[in-house]
Amino acid sequence: xxxxxxxxxxxxxxxxxxxxxxxxxxxxxxxxxxxxPAVKIAIHYLTKEYExxxxxxxxxxxxxxxxxxxxxxxxxxxxxSGQLLGQEYELVEDTVPADGDVAAKAKEILKDGPAIIIADxxxxxxxxxADLPEAKDSIIFNIRSGDDRLRGEDCRFNVFHIxxxxxxxxxxxxxxxxxxxxxxxxxxxxxxxxxQDYDAAVKRAAGRFGGKVVEEREYKxxxxxxxxxxxxxxxQTQMPEVTQGAPEHDVxxxxxxxxxxxxxxxxxxYDPRPVVGTQGLIAVAWHRSYEQYAGTQMQHRxxxxxxxxxxxxxxxxxxxxxxxxxxxxxxGKSDVADIRAYILSDAFTVAAFKxxxxxxxxxxHQLRQPLLxxxxxxxxxxxxxxxxxxxxxLTDTLGYDEPETKCKFPK
Amino acid sequence: xxxPILFATAAMLALATSPALALQIxxxxxxxxxxxxxxGNTLETLKTIKTARRPRGIITSPDGKxxxxxxxxxDIIDVIDTSKLEVVRQLDSGPDPxxxxxxxxxxxxxxxxxxxxxxxxxxxESGEVKAEVPVGVEPEGVGVSPDSKYTVVTSESTSMxxxxxxxxxxxxxxxxxxxxxxxxxFTPDGKxxWVSSEVGGTIxxxxxSNWKVKKKIGFEVAGVRPELLQPVGMExxxxxxxxxxxxxxxxxxxxxxxxIYEVKDYILVxxxxxxxxxxxxxxxxxxxxxxxxxxTIIDVASLKAEKSxxxxxxxxxxxxxx
Numbered sequence: 047x048x049x050x051x052x053x054x055x056x057x058x059x060x061x062x063x064x065x066x067x068x069x070x071x072x073x074x075x076x077x078x079x080x081x082x083p084a085v086k087i088a089i090h091y092l093t094k095e096y097e098x099x100x101x102x103x104x105x106x107x108x109x110x111x112x113x114x115x116x117x118x119x120x121x122x123x124x125x126x127s128g129q130l131l132g133q134e135y136e137l138v139e140d141t142v143p144a145d146g147d148v149a150a151k152a153k154e155i156l157k158d159g160p161a162i163i164i165a166d167x168x169x170x171x172x173x174x175x176a177d178l179p180e181a182k183d184s185i186i187f188n189i190r191s192g193d194d195r196l197r198g199e200d201c202r203f204n205v206f207h208i209x210x211x212x213x214x215x216x217x218x219x220x221x222x223x224x225x226x227x228x229x230x231x232x233x234x235x236x237x238x239x240x241x242q243d244y245d246a247a248v249k250r251a252a253g254r255f256g257g258k259v260v261e262e263r264e265y266k267x268x269x270x271x272x273x274x275x276x277x278x279x280x281x282q283t284q285m286p287e288v289t290q291g292a293p294e295h296d297v298x299x300x301x302x303x304x305x306x307x308x309x310x311x312x313x314x315x316y317d318p319r320p321v322v323g324t325q326g327l328i329a330v331a332w333h334r335s336y337e338q339y340a341g342t343q344m345q346h347r348x349x350x351x352x353x354x355x356x357x358x359x360x361x362x363x364x365x366x367x368x369x370x371x372x373x374x375x376x377x378g379k380s381d382v383a384d385i386r387a388y389i390l391s392d393a394f395t396v397a398a399f400k401x402x403x404x405x406x407x408x409x410x411h412q413l414r415q416p417l418l419x420x421x422x423x424x425x426x427x428x429x430x431x432x433x434x435x436x437x438x439x440l441t442d443t444l445g446y447d448e449p450e451t452k453c454k455f456p457k
Numbered sequence: 458x459x460x461p462i463l464f465a466t467a468a469m470l471a472l473a474t475s476p477a478l479a480l481q482i483x484x485x486x487x488x489x490x491x492x493x494x495x496x497g498n499t500l501e502t503l504k505t506i507k508t509a510r511r512p513r514g515i516i517t518s519p520d521g522k523x524x525x526x527x528x529x530x531x532d533i534i535d536v537i538d539t540s541k542l543e544v545v546r547q548l549d550s551g552p553d554p555x556x557x558x559x560x561x562x563x564x565x566x567x568x569x570x571x572x573x574x575x576x577x578x579x580x581x582e583s584g585e586v587k588a589e590v591p592v593g594v595e596p597e598g599v600g601v602s603p604d605s606k607y608t609v610v611t612s613e614s615t616s617m618x619x620x621x622x623x624x625x626x627x628x629x630x631x632x633x634x635x636x637x638x639x640x641x642x643f644t645p646d647g648k649x650x651w652v653s654s655e656v657g658g659t660i661x662x663x664x665x666s667n668w669k670v671k672k673k674i675g676f677e678v679a680g681v682r683p684e685l686l687q688p689v690g691m692e693x694x695x696x697x698x699x700x701x702x703x704x705x706x707x708x709x710x711x712x713x714x715x716x717i718y719e720v721k722d723y724i725l726v727x728x729x730x731x732x733x734x735x736x737x738x739x740x741x742x743x744x745x746x747x748x749x750x751x752x753t754i755i756d757v758a759s760l761k762a763e764k765s766x767x768x769x770x771x772x773x774x775x776x777x778x779x
Contacts, residue, residue, distance in 0.1 A: 123594050126574055127615035130593065130631040340613060343553070343595055346572050368614075375616070375633065397614070397636045397656045401706065402684040440682060 084134040085380045093166035094142045102309035113166045115352040116360030120367030149174040156180040160382040164366045169193045176202040189362035197410040201453035207412045208362040212247040214445035218329035218417035218429035220251035225431045228296035233262040235301035245301050260293040285314035299323040329417045332361035335425045339401040369396045410453040414441045481778040485512040486769025493768040500766050504542045508535045514556040515774040519563040527554035539778045548584040551577045558599040567608045569596035576610045588626040592619040600641035609650050611638035618652045630668040634661040642691045653688035672718045690732030694739045703730035726753040734775035745772035
């Protein structure tokens with residue numbers, strides 16, 4: 047029982063109406079029904095035209111706007127609520143060419159002071175932006191990289207990570223496998239650097255939750271262009287060879303983070319075992335098979351808006367924009383510094399169809415969120431699994447917890 | 458599968474022997490696309506009624522002759538004739554109807570269109586849409602004041618309670634509440650409207666004289682993780698002594714004393730209780746348990762769960778016909 051005085055909320059509403067934004071508010075034409083001028087909040091979407099791996103599956107579309115559409119929809123959502131609260135959100139889209147200079151673009155964004163930047167960037171570029179002196183007081187949302195180092199030894203105080211880490215994915219999947227009592231894992235991994243990162247997370251998960259990696263093998267072949275006519279004939283004979291002779295195992299855990307061979311493992315591995323990992327049964331923040339906690343409404347709204355299925359990166363970008371909306375609405379303030387302070391406060395949560403409010407871990411600024419355990423066509427489970435215990439927040443059983451973090455924020 | 462045949466037989470017998478049926482309970486089964494009609498005295502299933510896709514919100518007309526079922530994926534409201542136990546007509550509600558409320562005087566239905574950021578106001582007889590009022594993102598709950606003057610619509614993503622003046626059908630007030638508001642219920646005296654916030658884990662009590670939040674009520678159960686205490690469906694007893702609130706993943710119904718805004722009891726029910734409804738004399742409470750596919754019957758005087766009866770899959774809401 048904890049009654050809370052409602053006066054604060056009422057005061058906040060009044061305050062929101064009163065906040066102006068200096069000179070910029072003066073440019074606003076008053077709305078037809080004479081509402082007070084809206085507070086304007088700009089959110090930048092910064093990305094680079096990376097050469098992305100082409101999905102091995104012909105079923106998966108090749109996207110040019112992965113992530114961006116989620117941010118666009120969330121701006122629309124924020125503005126629907128904002129109309130009633132005197133807030134106006136604008137998305138500024140900045141795309142740098144493949145050989146372009148992301149830091150230079152970020153400097154342009156930051157020339158007028160701290161900014162809110164959704165970084166659809168790879169780790170190296172993300173750090174280049176975060177380390178700009180003028181970015182010190184900004185809010186940078188990482189919606190792309192799952193690299194655990196960005197939340198560990200390479201953490202930055204101005205970066206907020208929405209994308210799940212490799213360790214969160216491995217832990218989420220491991221908890222489900224342990225619940226299933228499928229605890230003997232045969233790992234088949236690729237040679238990409240991110241494959242090594244995910245592989246390390248799998249071994250860490252085995253140690254944490256009681257799994258056993260019975261063997262680890264590397265898949266070193268060059269698949270060249272996978273989208274070739276009759277390519278399946280070679281794969282049919284190659285995959286059993288690659289997976290032959292492994293010790294007794296419950297699942298084959300495939301580690302292919304770069305669309306190199308993983309899609310070809312299910313149904314073709316030597317032993318008849320389920321495939322989990324980066325393909326087969328996967329751990330993700332969002333998937334089309336998900337409908338729980340009003341997820342259906344999100345799926346429908348996104349599909350009407352973007353004319354395609356919502357991806358995990360779209361979902362992450364959506365959360366980034368909504369987190370800003372939530373912070374502005376609840377705090378009644380719209381300066382970047384105030385928004386950042388509110389996001390870091392205990393009061394902050396953002397709802398994103400997971401049945402619990404999501405918030406950032408204070409020790410590494412990683413968003414704590416349940417992950418979906420899903421097959422290609424239907425949801426199997428959600429992790430954390432009941433039965434795993436945590437003294438504070440069950441969701442913190444996924445990824446690096448406070449006592450084990452390598453992140454050291456300045457005090 | 459023997460059950461459907463048994464249901465049908467029971468229904469025929471019931472209809473044959475008593476044309477004016479006594480107390481009936483209707484439960485919407487979201488996953489089955491059906492409504493289970495239950496005899497309120499024997500607690501036997503009278504009939505399983507097929508509906509349009511994804512039935513959720515379910516309410517009784519003030520005269521008890523009809524039950525309205527909002528079928529979200531069917532984009533329609535099915536109207537069940539309670540003497541025939543079948544869907545006799547449909548109302549074109551607009552996309553994705555979720556919860557509804559009917560004017561206490563009858564005649565007007567207020568519908569939250571969850572996918573559409575809209576509340577639809579409709580004539581229950583003709584099905585004619587009187588107005589569509591734009592509200593926040595993901596409208597969910599709807600409540601009409603006892604004097605029929607106001608309707609409150611909640612929007613889950615915007616986290617607001619929107620107040621509609623029923624005379625002008627215009628939005629007159631937007632009240633910020635905690636995250637993901639679900640249901641809005643006026644107190645029997647109309648002086649307050651209570652709004653449950655699922656993810657925020659609170660109930661906001663709004664004063665209807667100035668539309669300001671005057672109180673917030675939270676929940677605590679030893680041994681239950683706080684994020685599982687998610688208030689959803691609410692029901693006041695007419696004596697003003699109890700507010701019952703389904704607490705979803707906490708598998709409990711909370712009982713609040715509305716006069717002092719304090720939780721006085723938690724009653725363990727099935728898994729994921731979602732919405733609930735009182736018997737006409739307010740002596741029993743019926744609770745739809747989403748994950749255990751059953752309905753719990755709670756005795757209001759003793760605040761004890763008495764019995765549970767099986768219904769369809771993913772039961773969502775309950776309506777009672779005197």
